[in-house]
Amino acid sequence: MAIQTEQLTKIYTEVTKGGLVQKKRTGVRDLNLEVKTGEVFAFLGPNGAGKSTTIKLLTRLIFPTNGRAFVMGIPTARRVAMRRVGYLPEQPNIYGYLTGREFLHYVAKLCGLSNTDARNQAEILIRQVGLEGRADSHVRSYSRGMTQRLGLAQALVHDPDLLILDEPLSNLDPIGRKEVRDLILELKKQGKTIFFSSHILSDAELVADRVGILNMGKLIRTGKMDALDAARTSSVEITFQTDETTRARMDLTHWDAVCQDMNIMIRIEDAGDIPKTLKQIEQWGGKLVSVIPQRQSLEEYFMAELGR
Amino acid sequence: MHSLKHIAEKTVIIVLLLTLAATVYLTQQAMDRYQSIRFVNREAVFLPKGEVLKWLSMGYRGAVSDWLWIRTVLYVGRRLMDEDNPYFEYAVTEGTIHDEIRQVRDEEQITQLDSVYLLDDHLKGLLHRFESRGLVVHVYPMLERLTTVDPYFKFPYIFGGVFIMMETGEITAARELLEKGYRYYPDHWEFPFYLGWIQWMYRGEMDLTQKYLLEALQCPGCPDYVGDLLLGLTRNLGSESFAALYLSGIHESTDNPEIRRQVHRLMIELQKSPGAH
Amino acid sequence: MRIQAIAANTFRETIRDRVMINILLFAVGLILLSLIIGDWSLGQQVKVIKDLGLSAMSVFGLLIAVFIGIRLMVQELERRTIYILASKPVHRWEIVVGKFLGLASTLAINVVLMTAALWAVDYVMEGRIDIGLIPAIVLIYVEILLIVAFAIFFSSFISPTIGAIMTLSVFIVGHLSDFLREYVEIYPDQGFHWFLKAVYYIVPNLEKLNMKIAVVEHLEQPPHVFAYGLLYGLAYLSLILMLSILLYQKRDF
Numbered sequence: 001m002a003i004q005t006e007q008l009t010k011i012y013t014e015v016t017k018g019g020l021v022q023k024k025r026t027g028v029r030d031l032n033l034e035v036k037t038g039e040v041f042a043f044l045g046p047n048g049a050g051k052s053t054t055i056k057l058l059t060r061l062i063f064p065t066n067g068r069a070f071v072m073g074i075p076t077a078r079r080v081a082m083r084r085v086g087y088l089p090e091q092p093n094i095y096g097y098l099t100g101r102e103f104l105h106y107v108a109k110l111c112g113l114s115n116t117d118a119r120n121q122a123e124i125l126i127r128q129v130g131l132e133g134r135a136d137s138h139v140r141s142y143s144r145g146m147t148q149r150l151g152l153a154q155a156l157v158h159d160p161d162l163l164i165l166d167e168p169l170s171n172l173d174p175i176g177r178k179e180v181r182d183l184i185l186e187l188k189k190q191g192k193t194i195f196f197s198s199h200i201l202s203d204a205e206l207v208a209d210r211v212g213i214l215n216m217g218k219l220i221r222t223g224k225m226d227a228l229d230a231a232r233t234s235s236v237e238i239t240f241q242t243d244e245t246t247r248a249r250m251d252l253t254h255w256d257a258v259c260q261d262m263n264i265m266i267r268i269e270d271a272g273d274i275p276k277t278l279k280q281i282e283q284w285g286g287k288l289v290s291v292i293p294q295r296q297s298l299e300e301y302f303m304a305e306l307g308r
Numbered sequence: 309m310h311s312l313k314h315i316a317e318k319t320v321i322i323v324l325l326l327t328l329a330a331t332v333y334l335t336q337q338a339m340d341r342y343q344s345i346r347f348v349n350r351e352a353v354f355l356p357k358g359e360v361l362k363w364l365s366m367g368y369r370g371a372v373s374d375w376l377w378i379r380t381v382l383y384v385g386r387r388l389m390d391e392d393n394p395y396f397e398y399a400v401t402e403g404t405i406h407d408e409i410r411q412v413r414d415e416e417q418i419t420q421l422d423s424v425y426l427l428d429d430h431l432k433g434l435l436h437r438f439e440s441r442g443l444v445v446h447v448y449p450m451l452e453r454l455t456t457v458d459p460y461f462k463f464p465y466i467f468g469g470v471f472i473m474m475e476t477g478e479i480t481a482a483r484e485l486l487e488k489g490y491r492y493y494p495d496h497w498e499f500p501f502y503l504g505w506i507q508w509m510y511r512g513e514m515d516l517t518q519k520y521l522l523e524a525l526q527c528p529g530c531p532d533y534v535g536d537l538l539l540g541l542t543r544n545l546g547s548e549s550f551a552a553l554y555l556s557g558i559h560e561s562t563d564n565p566e567i568r569r570q571v572h573r574l575m576i577e578l579q580k581s582p583g584a585h
Numbered sequence: 586m587r588i589q590a591i592a593a594n595t596f597r598e599t600i601r602d603r604v605m606i607n608i609l610l611f612a613v614g615l616i617l618l619s620l621i622i623g624d625w626s627l628g629q630q631v632k633v634i635k636d637l638g639l640s641a642m643s644v645f646g647l648l649i650a651v652f653i654g655i656r657l658m659v660q661e662l663e664r665r666t667i668y669i670l671a672s673k674p675v676h677r678w679e680i681v682v683g684k685f686l687g688l689a690s691t692l693a694i695n696v697v698l699m700t701a702a703l704w705a706v707d708y709v710m711e712g713r714i715d716i717g718l719i720p721a722i723v724l725i726y727v728e729i730l731l732i733v734a735f736a737i738f739f740s741s742f743i744s745p746t747i748g749a750i751m752t753l754s755v756f757i758v759g760h761l762s763d764f765l766r767e768y769v770e771i772y773p774d775q776g777f778h779w780f781l782k783a784v785y786y787i788v789p790n791l792e793k794l795n796m797k798i799a800v801v802e803h804l805e806q807p808p809h810v811f812a813y814g815l816l817y818g819l820a821y822l823s824l825i826l827m828l829s830i831l832l833y834q835k836r837d838f
Binding site for chain 2: 622625626628629632633635636639640643644757760761791797798799802804
């Protein structure tokens, strides 16, 4: 198990009105989360749901009010838990006065690498994220995209088994997003576990094996991406061609049919009915053009789940 | 054109800045010249007491005492050697300094000095001239304050105990200052040495002089001529010879050119006198 | 060594700090200026140079402690660079100690530079350099570190501005500590007496780290004055650093 939490709870106490009033705000409550080794897990939820709180709890940036968390089998209460974890914060802030190379070298040493190993790893990562040209420039001169890449590099510099990425795809252009998605898949192939949060659902769709949905501090649903797919598929659109004679023979009363010239498009609700339907069309003499599953968009599914 | 206007604007700004800077500088200069008269007699009075100053200095007593010392030196310099100040003459002859001087000279201390009978009139006339009496009235309070802030600052004790004393005749204040220094530097021979001078020259206290010279000899590093002085005292050396010996000792005891010059002048006058060898 | 890495990084961060370089230049300028100021001292130039030099070092350190010391941890949090740092396999205390040692290294370089300037001026004046100044300089350095420790401590739970004021207050009260002690002797009244005594021991007695007059006037000091002063200073600053560490130990970032 790459990540495991037991009743993980974080309640923030805000002291307002000159110290007299204590307001409590739930970050995350009774979170029981499991992320298997080697999978890509997308952690979804609207803003303020508690995704960042959860990630901060997993990376020792904040401490739980209740419950425990384990990463790679080690309790997060222990420093060494972070040895095998690579963390990329949302919109990472990096010391401007260092060069990219100096920064990576520094981070590697913090992760316990020797001076030489740190230097070597820094070089490898610089190449891997494509920052060779700018490795000796000060980070303060980097663009947002470069900083993001450097952030990824520092998360990988010590070859961690688990990657925790907070909104890794936000604020990137489509090319950047594709690069990161490809990287995630590449890392998965290397046997690493990737846990990332996102509010861009389509990206989650494209890379995740499993998904967890968080809302108002509570985990409302987890499941395999495929399962979600299945849960979401609501209809199938079948388009076929006919001619005048064939058309007359058809009995389209069952279905929701739309006719345009000689093309007819019907929608069936149950995917299991597809073979039966296709046979019927064939029998009538219609020429099959396409069979397209019309999924409820992940967005719609998501909103529906939240609304529950 | 666009850039011409730009240049013109920049020029105006620079000229304006320079004019303002010049005004600030020149007015400051003018004020300093004017204000030096005013401060000539008020300086020490506006300083808080020594103890307060000591605590205000916090960890910087050395530097603060240096600053006070420099102020003292400037004050004395202005008063004793201020030829450049056009208002000084006026202040001395008719102005506020004149009042100060008169006040001091009217005091008892002068008449007390007349009771010193061991010295003959010639020596008295030579050594008790006190030409600057009343001019540096505030020196001793200033020295007292700065030696409270930094009691280990040695030279001010000597400056007040020897130089200022011989210029102004402030014997009591000088003695107290030297004794304070002696308390903090009980093994520095200069203090009892100068105290001995005061006791002999201005109080006629020969026993005390002897005591002080003995104490000086017991201090490490005490020069041999102090021993000669003690011998001269016990053998009742003539007062002029003794004075000459002591003065030459004082001359040797310090590096300070001001004191040396002052003492040297006196020694020359002594040599010219009829009673000298 | 993780602490060494953090310290080295902090050194790099602080050694180029504009504010510090300006204050350093000012201090060195003052030291050089003492040559001229000394001329007005009627033969006391050497004392003036040394007094001013040592005082400039001390004031420099105080300003750096307040300006940079306060920011040291606070800036990491404000700029959120702490996220990448604290999520690494490092102890919280290693971060605090590492940052402190980094700034301490920068300050050491600065003190060495100012000492060189002071000795240069001393050489011009005296024709030799006074090595006897070293104990006072070492204690000045320790005092600076102590103030930095207070700055880190205060800034860990109060706003930077108030923290700066508190740090300065500690400096002032620290130098008035002996006055407090004298006062205690004057008032043997029970209640107040113990309160004042408590305050006296809690507040750092910065005069114990002050050997400026002693070295300039070449006063005879028993050997323990320096040794105990050093021990006192190091112990006290370690204590304050530890308190800061405790505050950061369970802090949410």
